[in-house]
Amino acid sequence: MEKSALQKARASYQPKLPKALQGAVKIAEGAPTQSVDNQEDIKKLFPNTYGMPLIEFVQGNEIPAKAINVGIILSGGQAPGGHNVISGLFDEVKKLNPNNRLYGFLMGPGGLVDHKYIEITADFLNDYRNTGGFDMIGSGRTKLETTEQFEKGLEIIRKLDINAIVIIGGDDSNTNACVLAEYYAAKNYGVQVIGCPKTIDGDLKNDQIETSFGFDTATKTYSELIGNIERDCNSARKYWHFVKLMGRSASHIALECALQTQPNICIISEEVEAKDLTLNNIIENIAAAVAYRAEQGQNFGVVLIPEGLIEFVPAIGRLIQELNDLLAAHGADYKDLDKDAQREYIMAHLSAENKATFETLPESVGRQLSLDRDPHGNVQVSLIETEKLISEMVDAKLASWAKQGKYKGQFAPQHHFFGYEGRCAAPSNFDADYCYALGTSAALLIASGKTGYMAIVKNTTANAENWKAGGVPITMMMNMERRNGEMKPVIRKALVELDGKPFKTFAAQRDEWAKNTCYIYPGPIQYWGPSEVCDQPTKTLELEQK
C-alpha cells in the first residue's frame, strides 16, 4: 500500500484517552432508566434490555481481565473515525487478554448474515490507525431485522466463539442493534450486542450522546471548502455560490458550517417546516439579499442549502403526497401520454392548492416530481439538484423585479454539492480521540457483561483527558414512531432545535451576514500545531454544552 507523507506521519498519532480509561477501571452505575417516551410499549418490546442503568467508567480495579472474542460491524454511510473505534476496541480487548480475538464482518451487517469476515490482527490494523474511510472491513446498508438473520448470524458467532458484537452505525442501525441484543438475551444465547454512535449528519444526539462521530471532521472539511469559496467570492466579486451540503433530513451540517464560515445565507430545513414557508418565501428571501447587496455594489455571495430541504417545504411535501396517491391510482394510463399531455393531466387532477405549488416549480423539477420514481413509486428527492433549482428560481424572481424596476444588478450563480468530499477524510484530532475512546468503552462494556448498551463519551468540550466514558441503555433513547404504516420502537432522531443555542446564535447574526461580508476562513484541518487550531470541537458542541 503506497502512502502519502501525511498518512505515514499520522499513523503514529496516539489518540488521547480520558484519564478514567487509562488504567484499571471500575463501573459506576446510575439509577434505572426509562425510555424517552412510550415507556410501557418499549418496556414490553424489550423485557430483557429495558430499564438498565447508565454506566460511567471510573478509576478502580473491578473489570476482570476477561477472555472474550468480539465481532465488529460497520453499518451505513462512511464517517471519519470508524477505523479508530476499531483501534480502541482492538487495543482494549488485547489489553484485557492478549489471546482475545477481534473479527471484522465484511461490507456491513450483511457480513454477519453471510459469514464473511476477517480476523483483525495488529499488523493489519496498523495500516488503518487514524485514517478515514471504512475500507478496512467495508460497510453496507443491509438491515438486521429478522430472526432468520439473527439465527444465521449466530452460526458464525458460535463457530468463531464470539462473545459480543459491536455495531457502529446511525440511529436505525443502533435501534437494530438493540433489537438484536434483546433477541439474543431473550434466547439466553449469551451473546452481547453493543452500539456506537456514528453519522456525519449529526442527527444521533440526545441527553446522553453529545455528538455522533464523524460530524466534527466532515463539517470541518466542508467548512474548509466553503471558506475557500467565500474567499474566492470575495476576491472575484462576481458570483453567487449555491452550496448544497449532505446531511439527509437534518440541517445540523449546514448550521455548523454556517457558524464556522458566516456565509451570506444558510437555509435551515427545520425552520422552513416550523414556519410553514413556501418555496416562494425562500426564494424571495434570497432574492431580497441579492438585491440589497447589488445596491451596495456587491454582486456576490454564498448560500448554504441543506440536502433535505425540498421535503421540508410543507407545500411541496403536500404536493408530493398527492402526486404519490394520484400516480399510484392512475399511473398506468398516465404513463403512455406524451410530455405535455402528462403535465396537463397532472394539472387537471391536482387540488387547487397543490396545483398552485406545482405551477411555481421549474418544468424540469415538476417533471422529476411527477415522473422519475424509485421502484416503490416514491419521488427520488435526492436526484433533484436543489442548489440549481433554487438559483434558477432566484434568477427568475430577480428578472421579474428588474422589469418592475426593483432590482438592478448582475446575478451569476455557481453550484456545488459537498458530501463525498468529507465522509472519508482522515479524522480530526477530536474524532480520532473520541472514536478511540468509544472503542475502548465498547470493549469495557463487553468485559463488564453488558448488552443493549451504546458506548458513550461525555464532557467532550473539555480536554480529552477529562472526558467521561461509559454506556447508555439503547432503550433509554427510544420512542414509538410510525414507519411504513407500522408503529415501531426507534431511537428518536435529533433535528435542529429552533430554541437551541446553535440555531439561536445563527439566527441572531444572519441579517448582518446577509447584508455585509462577514466571511470566516477556517482553512484545512490541522493535525499538528497550536491546540486552539487542532483540538477545537465543533461550534455546535461548544454552544450546546457550554
Added chain:
Amino acid sequence: MEKSALQKARASYQPKLPKALQGAVKIAEGAPTQSVDNQEDIKKLFPNTYGMPLIEFVQGNEIPAKAINVGIILSGGQAPGGHNVISGLFDEVKKLNPNNRLYGFLMGPGGLVDHKYIEITADFLNDYRNTGGFDMIGSGRTKLETTEQFEKGLEIIRKLDINAIVIIGGDDSNTNACVLAEYYAAKNYGVQVIGCPKTIDGDLKNDQIETSFGFDTATKTYSELIGNIERDCNSARKYWHFVKLMGRSASHIALECALQTQPNICIISEEVEAKDLTLNNIIENIAAAVAYRAEQGQNFGVVLIPEGLIEFVPAIGRLIQELNDLLAAHGADYKDLDKDAQREYIMAHLSAENKATFETLPESVGRQLSLDRDPHGNVQVSLIETEKLISEMVDAKLASWAKQGKYKGQFAPQHHFFGYEGRCAAPSNFDADYCYALGTSAALLIASGKTGYMAIVKNTTANAENWKAGGVPITMMMNMERRNGEMKPVIRKALVELDGKPFKTFAAQRDEWAKNTCYIYPGPIQYWGPSEVCDQPTKTLELEQK
C-alpha cells in the same frame, strides 16, 4: 474582521527567505539573452527591453537603499499566495527605505487606468499575511494593451510619484507587462514594470520559471478532495466518481493530482490531441477499465478529467470550427427553426466527417455546440459539463456491451467539479515562501533600476534557504503567435509535455492504477508538523527538477 483559529495562528508565520535575499544583496548578471523564437520580430517590437541579461541576486552590498514608490496590480484569476507576493514586496521596499510607499491598484489592471487605488500600510497588510485570496486589493481581467490605457495609467503614476509597477499575472498579463515596460522605456518616462508568475493552471513555466505560484496549493487542495473521494469510493465500493478539474487548456493540474492520488483513470488533453483520439476512443478506454474492474467485482473507480478536454479532441475541434462557420453564414434563418428542425438543418449541412462526430454526441451536448453561443458567436465550452457528458457516454457504451454479453456489472456515476475550492486556499508553506521571495525579488529588481523583467526563484526543490532568486527578461520567453487573426508577441504557454518526466511517470503506472486500486490519500495541507508533510513541492516539480 472576525477570524478563524487557523487565520490567527497562521498570521505570524514568517516565510523562509533564500539565504541570498536575507542580507545585503548584489546582482550577478548573465550574458545577453535571446527570445525562444522569432528573435528578429521580437527584437524589433521590443528595442528597449530585448536582449537584457538574466539576473541572479547574490550576497553582497551593491543595491542602494533607494527611495522608491511602487504600485502593485493583481491580474486575472485568483491563485494562493498573491498576498504574500505583496508582503515580500512591501517588506523589502520598506527595508530599502522606510519612507518608500506601496500602492495597490484596485480590482486588477483596470484600477491603474481608472485611478482606483489604496496605499498599503503595515497595519492593513498584517491582516493578509499568509492568507489566500486576492481580496486585499481585488483582481480583474481588463487587458492593458492600448497606449490610451498606458497614458491614463501614467497620470496616476505621476500623481503618486510611483517609480515602478509590479504586475502579478499569468502569461498574457506578463506579456502585457512587457509591452507596458517597453512603451514607458521608449517614451523615457522613467517608470519600470516588473512581472510575477501567477497561475494555478501551471502553464506559465519554462527554462527560467520553474513553476507559477498557486499551483502547489491548488493541486494539494484538489488532491485532498480527490483522496477523500477515493477513500469513500473504496469504502462504499459502488460508485464511479467523475471529477473535472480546473486548469483551462493545460492538463498540468489533472496530471499533478493524478501523481498525488493515483486514480484509476486520468485523461490528459495534450495526449488526446497528439494521438488524434476521438471522443469515442476516450469513452472506450474508460468503459474498458470499468468492465475489467467489474469482472473483479470492483464496480467503483475514480476518473480525473481536465477542464479543457473537449477542445483538445481533434474531431470535436474540427466540428466546432465547421459549426462556427456554418452558423456565421446561415445563423439567421436557422434561429427561427424549432429544435428538431435545427438538428436536421445542421445534419444536412455538415461535412460527412463532422456529421459522424456530431451524431456520436448526446443530444444535449450537440445542442450546446450548435445553439448556445457567446456574444462573439463562439461555443461556450466551459458551460459543457464534460464530467457528465463522459459518464453518460460511458454508460451508453456499457449498455451496448451488456447487450452483446461483453459486460456485466453495475455502473453508478457521481460527478464533481473542483476549481473555486482551491484558487483561494491559504497558501501552503511552499507557496507562502515562494511568493514572499518573488515579492522580495521584485523589489530588488526595481531598486536595481530594471524594467521588463519578471521576478523568478529557482532551485525550488531544495530547502527554501538554498533557493536562487533573480529576474528574467520577459522578452526572453516570447515568440510570435497568431491571436484573433494577427501575429502577436506572446510568452509561450507551457502545455503538458508528453516526453516530460511527469507525464512519463504517470504513463508508466496508469495501467496498474486502472486495474487495481492504488489510491493514495494526501490529506489536507498541513502548515505545522513534520517537514516531509508540510514542505514538499509538487510531484511535477520534483520530477522535472530532479
